[in-house]
Amino acid sequence: MSAAQPASRSRAFFNEPHVAGFTHRAFAKAMGFDDADLARPVIGICNTYSEFNNCHAHLRELAEAAKRGVWQAGGFPLEFPTISLGEIFLSPTSMLHRNLAAMDTEEMIRSNPMDGVVLLTGCDKTTPAALMGAFSADLPCIHLSGGPALNGHWRGQTLGACTDCRRMTAEYTAGTISAETYREIEENVFRSRGHCMVMGTASTMNSLTEALGIALPGNGATPATDAARLRLAEQTGRRIVALAQAGLRPSSLVTRHAFENAITLLAALGGSTNAVVHLPAMAGRLGIELPLELFDQISRRTPLIANLRPSGQYQMEDLHFAGGIPAVLKELLPLLHGDAMTVSGRTLAEMAQAAEVHDRDVIRPLGEPLQPEGGLAILRGNLAPDGAVIKQAAATPALLRHRGRAVVFKNFADVRARIDDPDLPVTPESVLVLQNSGPVGGPGMPEIGILPIPQKLLRAGVRDMVRISDARMSGTAYGTIVLHIAPESAVGGPLALVEDGDEIELDVANRRLDLHVSEDELARRRAAWQPPAPAYVRGYGRLYLQHVTQAPDGADFDFLRGRDPAQATPQPKF
Numbered sequence: 001m002s003a004a005q006p007a008s009r010s011r012a013f014f015n016e017p018h019v020a021g022f023t024h025r026a027f028a029k030a031m032g033f034d035d036a037d038l039a040r041p042v043i044g045i046c047n048t049y050s051e052f053n054n055c056h057a058h059l060r061e062l063a064e065a066a067k068r069g070v071w072q073a074g075g076f077p078l079e080f081p082t083i084s085l086g087e088i089f090l091s092p093t094s095m096l097h098r099n100l101a102a103m104d105t106e107e108m109i110r111s112n113p114m115d116g117v118v119l120l121t122g123c124d125k126t127t128p129a130a131l132m133g134a135f136s137a138d139l140p141c142i143h144l145s146g147g148p149a150l151n152g153h154w155r156g157q158t159l160g161a162c163t164d165c166r167r168m169t170a171e172y173t174a175g176t177i178s179a180e181t182y183r184e185i186e187e188n189v190f191r192s193r194g195h196c197m198v199m200g201t202a203s204t205m206n207s208l209t210e211a212l213g214i215a216l217p218g219n220g221a222t223p224a225t226d227a228a229r230l231r232l233a234e235q236t237g238r239r240i241v242a243l244a245q246a247g248l249r250p251s252s253l254v255t256r257h258a259f260e261n262a263i264t265l266l267a268a269l270g271g272s273t274n275a276v277v278h279l280p281a282m283a284g285r286l287g288i289e290l291p292l293e294l295f296d297q298i299s300r301r302t303p304l305i306a307n308l309r310p311s312g313q314y315q316m317e318d319l320h321f322a323g324g325i326p327a328v329l330k331e332l333l334p335l336l337h338g339d340a341m342t343v344s345g346r347t348l349a350e351m352a353q354a355a356e357v358h359d360r361d362v363i364r365p366l367g368e369p370l371q372p373e374g375g376l377a378i379l380r381g382n383l384a385p386d387g388a389v390i391k392q393a394a395a396t397p398a399l400l401r402h403r404g405r406a407v408v409f410k411n412f413a414d415v416r417a418r419i420d421d422p423d424l425p426v427t428p429e430s431v432l433v434l435q436n437s438g439p440v441g442g443p444g445m446p447e448i449g450i451l452p453i454p455q456k457l458l459r460a461g462v463r464d465m466v467r468i469s470d471a472r473m474s475g476t477a478y479g480t481i482v483l484h485i486a487p488e489s490a491v492g493g494p495l496a497l498v499e500d501g502d503e504i505e506l507d508v509a510n511r512r513l514d515l516h517v518s519e520d521e522l523a524r525r526r527a528a529w530q531p532p533a534p535a536y537v538r539g540y541g542r543l544y545l546q547h548v549t550q551a552p553d554g555a556d557f558d559f560l561r562g563r564d565p566a567q568a569t570p571q572p573k574f
Contacts, residue, residue, distance in 0.1 A: 006247025009139075009566065010042035010076070013113035024113075033076070040076035041244045043237070044114035046105060046134075047079050048126045053086030055123035055195040055202065058224060059146055065230045066118050066144060069237020075116075075244070077237065080108055085125040087202075087474075095472065096444025098125040098132075098281075099548070099557050100540060105133030110566045115140065116244030118236055122146030122194070122224075124201040124475075128278035131214065132556070135250050135285035138565035140243040142343045143215040144236045145206035147224035148316035149194030154185050160198035161190040162476045163310045166450070174458040194224025197315045199308040200475035204271035205278060210325045211265040212258045213342030214250065217351055220325040221316050243343060251563060256288050257337035261348060263295055264335050267302035267374025268328060270311030270393040272475025273483055276376065277445075281554025284561040292387040292552050296378035296511065303369030304393050305331055307362050310478040311375055311393035314362050322362035326355035331366050379482060381514040383494050383504065386486035387552050388468075392508050394478040396464040400508040402480070403516075404431040404466060408500050411436045411532075412448045420455040428457060431466045431504045435495055436532055438470035438488025439548045439555045443535040449473040449483045466506055468513070470495055470551075482506065482513060484551040490532055491550075497525040 014024050028038055045066055049059040063079055070077035083101040085094040109117055119130040122145055134141040152159030164185070172182045195202035207220030216236055222229045259279060266275050280290045306328055307313050319325075329336065329352040338349030357363045364370055375393035380386075392400060407430045409415045415434065418424055426432075432451045439445045449471035453462055467481045470488035487493030494515060498504070503516040515522075536542045547557040 008041065008115055010113045010115050014038045037076050040074055041115040041241055042113055043070045043075045043077045043240055043244060044109065044112060044117040045077050045079040045120060046108070046117050046130060047081055047120045048084040048122070048130070049081070050084030050086060052089045053084045053123055054088060055086065056084055056126075056146055058193040059120055059122070062144065062146060062230065062233045063120055065233035066120065066237040069234035070241055072234070073238040073241035075241035078114070080112065082108055082130070085123060085129065087124045093442065093444040093446035094125045095446065095555070096442070096544060098129045099544070099560065101126065101129035102132035102560065105130050106136045109134060109137040109139055116240045117141045118240050119143045120146070122202060122206070124205070124274065127202070127205040127209070128282055131209075131282050132285050135254065135282060136560065136563045138249045138251050138563045140240065140246075140248050141214070141250055142236055142240045142243060143209045143219065144233055145209070145215070145219050147194050147222050147226070147229045148197045148203055149190060150192040150223055150225060151197055151315050151317050152189040152191055154188040158315065159185070159189045160309050160315050160476070161196045162200070162474060163198045163478065164189055166477060170453065170458060170463065173455055192225050196476055197317060198310055198476050199269055199271055199306070199316070201272040201274040202475075203316050204266065204269065204275050204475050207269060207271070207325045208262040208265055208275065208279070211262040211329060211348070213253050213340055213348060216344055217326045217355070218324055221320040222324065223317055223320060226320070239343060242345070249565065251286055251565075253341055253343065254286060255340065257340050259283050259288060259290055260294070260298065261336050261340055263290075263298045264302050264332055265325070265329065267299040267376060268304060268332055269306045270304050270308060270375030270391070273376060273389050273391050274472055274475055276389050276484065277472065277551055277555055280552065281556040284554055284556055285563055287562055292378045295376060299374030299376050302332070302335055302374040303366060304371040304373065304375055305364040305366060305369045307364065307370055310476060311391070312370060318359070318362050322359035323355055323357045326352050327357045327363055330355045331357065331363060334366065377508050377511060379508070379511050379513040381512045383498070383515040384485045384513045385494065386550065388482050388485040388513055390480070390482050390508060395480040399464060399466055399480040399506070401506065402431075402466050403503060403505045404429040406431050406433045406498050406500060406502045406504055408433045408435065408498055409451070411441075412446070415451060419452055422456055424454055424456075425500070426454050426457065428462045428465060431468060433495070433498050433504070434467070434469035434471060435489040435498070438485075438490055439550060440545055441488055441490025441532060442471065443541065443545060445470075445472050445551065445555055447472050447474045449481055450477040450479060468504065486550045486552050488550065492526075492529060492531065494522070496529055497522055499525070
């Protein structure tokens with residue numbers, strides 16, 4: 001090995017002196033591999049396949065395609081599993097386990113003798129979890145998404161999960177569709193393998209990997225069922241071998257400029273509010289700060305140009321045929337750091353210039369946007385001194401400036417018990433308030449911020465209201481919903497002090513969220529406030545409650561921030 005070549009972790013491992021090297025080689029040969037295999041760069045295929053994760057049902061096939069690419073490029077692929085966070089089946093919320101999955105990924109990368117890794121993910125929290133872990137281990141890596149599912153179809157309507165899950169449930173609750181029709185829609189809303197096909201959290205995070213420079217073009221929008229996804233997997237396998245041989249670690253690629261590019265794309269796509277939690281957590285692993293003000297500054301200067309649900313009309317399959325994420329990036333180039341390098345070996349600008357927009361109704365020109373500002377806005381005020389977020393692109397314009405009286409729910413069990421009570425003192429002008437649903441109070445900051453409209457208002461024709469909480473909401477959701485209020489109520493934030501009848505004012509244009517209660521009264525309430533009992537007293541749950549940070553810091557564990565690059569020299573075992 002010449003001095004110009006980076007140290008090879010696998011070569012050091014399989015060539016240790018004496019019994020250690022002998023044992024490492026012998027046990028590898030027990031699997032049918034030989035010395036020629038062991039001389040190649042070892043590439044880990046981090047596979048989050050699970051039968052409890054419907055979005056990942058096809059990842060075994062993608063893993064095999066990635067392995068083919070690794071073999072073609074002269075590498076030696078070895079697949080390994082990590083925790084799979086299925087959004088639908090996992091309780092109480094996948095976000096509770098994102099940090100655990102990140103720890104799993106980091107430690108498996110660090111502990112096994114690999115020279116590079118393909119991160120194979122898809123569903124909402126799996127992508128940020130894998131990238132957080134990989135960034136801390138700081139070994140050459142590349143991301144490969146499972147891709148979005150095909151559009152749903154029903155009686156001439158294009159359906160999207162789970163935007164239409166909520167829309168059709170509201171109509172069923174309102175009595176405008178029958179139980180038979182509701183069941184028929186259920187069988188047509190999600191009709192293929194892949195993750196949610198609207199611009200929800202999965203589509204958002206997997207698209208942002210292209211702007212971050214940690215995935216190849218096409219990663220975000222190529223459908224899961226398209227043969228192009230398998231070809232992309234092979235290309236990814238070939239490319240990681242080159243990255244490993246060059247020793248190109250994430251810390252040299254994923255810079256502050258790369259994150260600014262990702263936030264710009266987030267704004268232009270009308271992407272998920274969850275990205276405002278995940279991106280700071282990912283950046284924190286590389287020692288990069290992403291304050292909430294940065295999200296707001298970039299959103300103010302970045303027009304919404306992707307006409308995608310839930311903010312627009314189309315879905316990921318349509319975006320793919322319109323040119324995909326590379327075409328969106330091409331439109332955004334005047335707002336991007338085009339000289340940022342990517343895992344493709346080209347700059348972001350070089351990668352985007354090769355793209356072409358094929359449908360101007362899906363991807364608008366920069367000068368003819370759907371909205372002049374990006375999809376998200378950051379709010380502050382005496383109710384959210386450390387910030388809150390709203391997806392203004394998916395809100396009702398008339399409600400973006402609103403003043404109403406609070407109807408307060410102490411937790412989501414309280415919502416379930418009372419939301420459809422005919423005697424609930426609520427009007428269309430009320431502000432629904434949910435407490436104790438943040439990182440600590442949730443626990444795990446569940447996606448329950450999209451409080452249901454009370455049944456009596458649904459039946460009167462109401463389809464949106466102002467709703468505020470310290471919780472999150474699915475990226476597939478829509479409505480005038482303020483989220484991630486910090487500090488959260490469970491740790492004594494001002495949200496904990498709100499009572500029924502208090503006046504709350506939302507002013508998105510001026511980025512304000514204020515509680516109109518006197519300071520003296522708030523001081524009286526604060527003195528009487530008691531924190532809720534902890535949700536866990538042992539195990540991982542207790543660790544989570546003791547170390548999770550607030551939403552503006554990414555809800556990561558305080559002891560996981562930063563990186564500790566995986567070393568080339570194995571630790572002696574004999």
